[in-house]
Amino acid sequence: QVQLVESGGGLVQAGGSLRLSCTASGSIVSINIMGWHRQAPGNQRALVADITRDGDANYGDSVKGRFTISRDNAKNTLYLQINSLKPEDTAVYYCNADRILAVSGSGRRTYTNDIWGQGTQVTVSS
Numbered sequence: 001q002v003q004l005v006e007s008g009g010g011l012v013q014a015g016g017s018l019r020l021s022c023t024a025s026g027s028i029v030s031i032n033i034m035g036w037h038r039q040a041p042g043n044q045r046a047l048v049a050d051i052t053r054d055g056d057a058n059y060g061d062s063v064k065g066r067f068t069i070s071r072d073n074a075k076n077t078l079y080l081q082i083n084s085l086k087p088e089d090t091a092v093y094y095c096n097a098d099r100i101l102a103v104s105g106s107g108r109r110t111y112t113n114d115i116w117g118q119g120t121q122v123t124v125s126s
Contacts, residue, residue: 018122023075035098
């Protein structure tokens with residue numbers, strides 16, 4: 001069973017930086033797209049950035065120039081470098097992975113789509 005675990009959130013002052021990590025566990029062969037989404041209280045979950053296996057990245061308009069997404073395919077790990085943090089960046093940040101090829105207990109290779117981590121809280125104080 002594939003699972004995603006995020007880490008790196010915390011409390012930081014405006015203007016500061018954080019680096020979030022998300023590691024996928026399980027008998028993973030490959031992961032197509034991985035991404036970060038965030039949800040602030042009272043708001044819908046929204047895309048922050050995502051990245052293909054080949055490294056093509058896509059960013060939400062509100063984070064362009066401040067956030068950098070990257071991944072290490074060998075480690076099945078996704079990163080988000082967050083710079084120049086603003087109070088409006090306060091949210092729970094969720095890792096997402098789509099089109100995951102993994103080996104099941106029976107030895108079969110199967111695809112799993114749209115898996116989410118439990119989220120990590122980022123709080124930015126003014």
